[in-house]
Amino acid sequence: MSNDVEIQPYDGPVGGWGSVSSIARRVRDDDAPTALPELARQNKPDGFACVSCAWAKPANAHLAEFCENGAKATFAELTRRRVGAEFFARHAVSELLGWPDQALEHEGRLTEPLRYDAATDRYVPVGWQEAFADIGAQLKALQATPDATVFYTSGRASLETAYLYQLFARLYGTNNLPDSSNMCHESTSVALKAALGVPVGTVKLEDFEHTDCLFFFGQNVGSNSPRMLHPLQAASERGVPIIVFNPLHERGLEEFTNPQRPLQMATRSTTRIASRYHAVKPGGDIAAITGLCKALLELDDAAQADGRPRLLDTAFIAQHTHGFDDFAAFVRAQAWPDIEAASGLRRSALTESAQVYAKASATIGVYGMGLTQHELGVDNVRMLVNLLLMRGNIGKPGAGACPVRGHSNVQGQRTVGIAEKPELVPLDRLAAQYGFEPPRHKGMNTVEACEGVLDGRVQAFIGLGGNFVRAVPDHHAIEPAWRRLQLTVHVATKLNRSHLLPGATSYLLPCLGRIERDLQAGGVQTVSVEDSTACIHASRGQHAPASEHLLSEPAIVAGLARATLAPNPQVDWTAWVADYGRVRDAIEATWPDQFAQFNQRMHQPGGFARPLPAAQRQWNTESGKAEFKVPPRLDAAFAGDGGPDVLRLVTLRSNDQFNTTVYGYDDRLRGIQGTRDVLLMNRDDMRRLGVADGSQVTLACAAADAGPADGVLREVSGLRVVAYDLPPGCCAGYYPECNPVVPLNHHARESKVPAVKSVPVRVRAAA
Ligand SMILES: Nc1nc2c(c(=O)[nH]1)N[C@H]1C(S)=C(S)[C@@H](COP(=O)(O)OP(=O)(O)OC[C@H]3O[C@@H](n4cnc5c(=O)[nH]c(N)nc54)[C@H](O)[C@@H]3O)O[C@H]1N2
Ligand SMILES: Nc1nc2c(c(=O)[nH]1)N[C@H]1C(S)=C(S)[C@@H](COP(=O)(O)OP(=O)(O)OC[C@H]3O[C@@H](n4cnc5c(=O)[nH]c(N)nc54)[C@H](O)[C@@H]3O)O[C@H]1N2
Ligand SMILES: [Mo]
Numbered sequence: 001m002s003n004d005v006e007i008q009p010y011d012g013p014v015g016g017w018g019s020v021s022s023i024a025r026r027v028r029d030d031d032a033p034t035a036l037p038e039l040a041r042q043n044k045p046d047g048f049a050c051v052s053c054a055w056a057k058p059a060n061a062h063l064a065e066f067c068e069n070g071a072k073a074t075f076a077e078l079t080r081r082r083v084g085a086e087f088f089a090r091h092a093v094s095e096l097l098g099w100p101d102q103a104l105e106h107e108g109r110l111t112e113p114l115r116y117d118a119a120t121d122r123y124v125p126v127g128w129q130e131a132f133a134d135i136g137a138q139l140k141a142l143q144a145t146p147d148a149t150v151f152y153t154s155g156r157a158s159l160e161t162a163y164l165y166q167l168f169a170r171l172y173g174t175n176n177l178p179d180s181s182n183m184c185h186e187s188t189s190v191a192l193k194a195a196l197g198v199p200v201g202t203v204k205l206e207d208f209e210h211t212d213c214l215f216f217f218g219q220n221v222g223s224n225s226p227r228m229l230h231p232l233q234a235a236s237e238r239g240v241p242i243i244v245f246n247p248l249h250e251r252g253l254e255e256f257t258n259p260q261r262p263l264q265m266a267t268r269s270t271t272r273i274a275s276r277y278h279a280v281k282p283g284g285d286i287a288a289i290t291g292l293c294k295a296l297l298e299l300d301d302a303a304q305a306d307g308r309p310r311l312l313d314t315a316f317i318a319q320h321t322h323g324f325d326d327f328a329a330f331v332r333a334q335a336w337p338d339i340e341a342a343s344g345l346r347r348s349a350l351t352e353s354a355q356v357y358a359k360a361s362a363t364i365g366v367y368g369m370g371l372t373q374h375e376l377g378v379d380n381v382r383m384l385v386n387l388l389l390m391r392g393n394i395g396k397p398g399a400g401a402c403p404v405r406g407h408s409n410v411q412g413q414r415t416v417g418i419a420e421k422p423e424l425v426p427l428d429r430l431a432a433q434y435g436f437e438p439p440r441h442k443g444m445n446t447v448e449a450c451e452g453v454l455d456g457r458v459q460a461f462i463g464l465g466g467n468f469v470r471a472v473p474d475h476h477a478i479e480p481a482w483r484r485l486q487l488t489v490h491v492a493t494k495l496n497r498s499h500l501l502p503g504a505t506s507y508l509l510p511c512l513g514r515i516e517r518d519l520q521a522g523g524v525q526t527v528s529v530e531d532s533t534a535c536i537h538a539s540r541g542q543h544a545p546a547s548e549h550l551l552s553e554p555a556i557v558a559g560l561a562r563a564t565l566a567p568n569p570q571v572d573w574t575a576w577v578a579d580y581g582r583v584r585d586a587i588e589a590t591w592p593d594q595f596a597q598f599n600q601r602m603h604q605p606g607g608f609a610r611p612l613p614a615a616q617r618q619w620n621t622e623s624g625k626a627e628f629k630v631p632p633r634l635d636a637a638f639a640g641d642g643g644p645d646v647l648r649l650v651t652l653r654s655n656d657q658f659n660t661t662v663y664g665y666d667d668r669l670r671g672i673q674g675t676r677d678v679l680l681m682n683r684d685d686m687r688r689l690g691v692a693d694g695s696q697v698t699l700a701c702a703a704a705d706a707g708p709a710d711g712v713l714r715e716v717s718g719l720r721v722v723a724y725d726l727p728p729g730c731c732a733g734y735y736p737e738c739n740p741v742v743p744l745n746h747h748a749r750e751s752k753v754p755a756v757k758s759v760p761v762r763v764r765a766a767a
Contacts, residue, residue, distance in 0.1 A: 059606025081108025136563025146173030154466025155407025175443030210398030218370010222252015283637025362398030412530030
C-alpha cells in the first residue's frame with residue numbers, strides 16, 4: 001500500500017469546489033485536453049448523451065449539463081493515450097494479467113483489431129476483414145448448437161447497435177442475450193412488470209417539480225447519478241421532505257453545493273438533501289417498509305376511529321389494486337420488535353416518517369442497487385411498490401416508482417430486444433419482418449451464462465462492451481473456466497481484464513465511442529439512447545475518432561453478422577450501417593406503438609417519452625390491477641443464520657470509478673484516499689471480533705451452501721480495516737475487488753441478480 005493513503009471522515013458537501021478540483025485533476029491525468037470543449041455538448045439536445053449514467057436529460061439543459069463523474073467519463077473516453085500494436089508487442093498477456101484494473105484502462109484507447117497469438121502469448125494486429133471471416137467461420141462451425149454461444153451486452157451500446165445485435169443473435173439461433181442489467185436492475189424489471197405491468201420506472205423529470213415527498217432507498221446519488229442532485233436540490237428548497245434509507249451516511253444524500261450556482265460556490269454554502277436519514281441494516285428494507293406500512297395502518301385506524309379523513313387512498317385501492325387485504329393482514333401480523341430487529345431502526349423513527357408520508361399528496365419512491373442486489377431483491381422492489389400503492393402514488397403527477405438506472409442505455413437495450421426471455425420480445429413480428437423462425441426457448445442470463453462457462457455448455461462468448469469476467473461473482477472459479485472457451489470476441493474501447501483470459505481463439509475489436517464522429521457511407525450518423533425515465537434522446541458524436549482504424553459498433557455487429565449468417569434478402573446489413581435512420585425505421589416497424597415516428601421525434605429536447613400504461617393507471621398485470629405482494633420474510637439479506645461472527649458484506653462503488661473502470665484510488669466523499677483495498681467496519685464489531693483500525697485482514701465467504709465442497713477459494717486478503725459509521729453486523733468493501741468472495745449461486749431468487757449487497761462473510765486478522 002502506498003504512503004499516500006489517507007483516511008479521514010469527509011464532512012464537505014457533494015459538488016462544490018471538491019468536485020471542480022477533481023475534474024481538473026482528471027483532465028490532466030487522462031491527458032484529455034480536447035475533451036474540455038466537448039463538455040459543453042454533454043447531455044444537450046443537439047449534443048451527445050453522457051456515457052456515464054442514465055439519468056434524465058432535461059429539455060432546458062443547464063449551461064453545463066454534466067457532473068463531476070460525467071466529466072470523468074468523457075475524459076476517460078477522449079484521452080490522448082493509445083494502446084496499439086507496439087504496446088502488445090512489449091507486453092505478454094500473462095504479464096498484463098498481473099496489472100491492476102486501473103493500470104490497464106489507463107493505457108488508453110485501443111486502436112486496431114487484434115487477435116491473440118498463443119505461441120507468443122501476445123495480441124497481434126489483424127485486418128478487419130480477416131477477423132470477421134475467421135470469427136464468422138468459427139461461429140458457423142458452432143451453429144449446430146447455437147446455445148453454446150453467448151451474446152453479452154454491457155449497457156452502453158446505442159439503441160441502433162442493440163437492435164442489430166439482438167437480431168444477429170436470433171438469426172444465429174439463440175436467445176442467449178444476457179445484459180449488464182442482469183446484475184443490476186433485473187430485479188426491477190421483474191418486480192415492476194408483475195406489480196404494475198411495466199418493467200421500468202413510471203416517473204418523469206417533471207414529476208420532481210410536483211412531488212411533495214421523496215423516499216430514497218439504496219442509491220448513492222452523489223457518486224452515481226449526480227445530475228439528479230439538481231431536481232433533489234430544487235425539491236429540498238421547496239421544503240419537500242426527502243427520507244433516506246441507507247446503511248452508509250452517503251454525503252451526496254446529505255449536502256450539496258451546486259457547481260452551477262456561482263453564489264453557492266462563492267459562499268461555500270450548501271443545500272441539505274435528506275430531511276431524515278435512516279441507517280437501515282443492509283437487507284433490512286423489507287422490514288423498514290413493513291414498519292412504515294404498519295405505522296400508516298395504525299395512523300389510518302386512529303383517523304377512522306376519530307372520524308377524520310382516511311390516510312389510505314381507499315378509492316384507489318378498491319378501484320385499481322389487487323391483494324391489499326392479504327398484504328394488510330401480513331403487515332398487521334408483524335410485531336414491532338421483529339421489525340426493529342430486522343431493519344435496525346426504531347419504531348418511533350419509522351412512525352415519524354410514516355406521519356410525513358401520510359401528509360404528502362404525491363410521493364416518489366427512488367431506489368438503486370441497495371434494493372435490487374439482494375436475495376430478496378425483487379421482493380424489496382415489490383415492498384416499495386406496496387408502500388406507494390397504499391396512498392395511490394402510481395399514475396398521478398408528482399408520484400411514482402423511480403428506479404435509477406445504471407449504464408447510459410441499459411434500459412433502452414431491453415426495450416429493443418436485448419433479452420434472454422423470449423416472452424419480452426415480439427418474436428412474431430421479427431419473424432414476419434425478416435422471414436425467419438426466431439428461437440422460442442429461453443436464453444441464458446448472466447448467472448446462467450457463468451454456469452454454462454463453468455460446466456462447458458458455453459463454448460463461445462461475444463461481448464459487446466463491458467468487462468464480464470470482472471463484473472460477475474466468483475472470480476476464482478470463472479477465470480480459469482474462461483480459458484477453456486473455444487472463441488472469445490470483445491468489442492471494446494479500452495483494455496480490461498476480461499480481454500486477458502483468451503480462449504482457443506480470441507479477438508479484440510476496438511470501436512468508436514459515443515462522443516466520436518461516426519462517419520458512414522450515408523454521412524455522419526446519430527444514435528439514440530433511453531434514459532431512466534423512458535425518454536429517448538438523439539446523441540451525435542463530433543470528436544475526432546481515437547484512431548482511423550476504429551469501426552462503429554453497428555459496423556462491427558454487421559461485419560460479424562455478414563460473415564456468420566446465410567444471406568437473407570430481408571436483412572440488409574450494409575444499408576443499415578450506411579444510414580442508422582434505416583435501423584430506426586426497422587425498430588419502429590417492430591414496436592410501432594413505442595417508437596412511432598422515431599426518426600422525427602428523437603431530436604425533441606428532453607427526448608420523447610415512450611408510452612407507459614401504468615403511468616395512465618392501465619395495468620397490464622395478471623389481475624388487470626396493480627398488485628400488492630406479501631414478502632416471504634422480513635429480512636432480504638440471506639436465509640439462515642451464519643452465527644455471530646458472520647457479517648453482511650456490502651460491495652460498493654467509489655466516487656472514482658465507473659463499474660470495473662477504476663479512474664483512481666480516491667473516494668473523496670467517503671474520506672478514503674490512495675487505496676481501494678479497505679474493509680469498512682463498525683467499531684463494535686471490530687472490538688467483538690478483535691480487529692484493530694488500520695490492521696490487515698482477510699475476508700472469507702461464509703455461505704453455507706457454497707463452502708469448500710466445490711473447491712473454490714472464496715477469499716480476498718490484504719484489506720485494511722477502516723472504522724466506519726455503519727450498522728453493526730455488516731461491513732463494506734469495493735466492487736470488483738471483493739467479487740471473489742461472492743458465490744455465483746448467491747443471487748436474487750426471481751431475477752438472478754447477484755446478491756452483492758449482502759454477502760455472508762467472516763473477517764480474519766492477517767497472520
Ligand atoms: N460514477 C459512477 N456512476 C455510476 C456507476 C459507477 O460505477 N460510477 N455505475 C452505474 C451503474 S451500472 C449503476 S447500476 C448505478 C449504481 O448506483 P447505485 O444504485 O447508487 O449503486 P451502489 O453504488 O452499488 O450502491 C447503492 C447504495 O446502496 C446502499 N446500500 C447497500 N445495501 C443496502 C441495503 O440493504 N439497503 C439500502 N437501503 N441501501 C443499501 C449503499 O450504501 C450505497 O449507497 O450507477 C451508475 N452510475
Ligand atoms: N460485487 C459487485 N458486483 C457488481 C456490482 C456491484 O455493485 N457489486 N454491480 C453490477 C452492475 S450494476 C453492473 S451494471 C455490472 C457492470 O458490468 P459491465 O457493464 O460488464 O462492466 P463495465 O465495467 O461497465 O465495463 C467497462 C468496459 O466497457 C468497455 N467500454 C466502455 N465504453 C464502451 C463503448 O462505448 N463500447 C464498447 N463496445 N465498449 C465500451 C471498456 O472496454 C471498459 O473496460 O457489474 C455488476 N457487478
Ligand atoms: Mo448497473
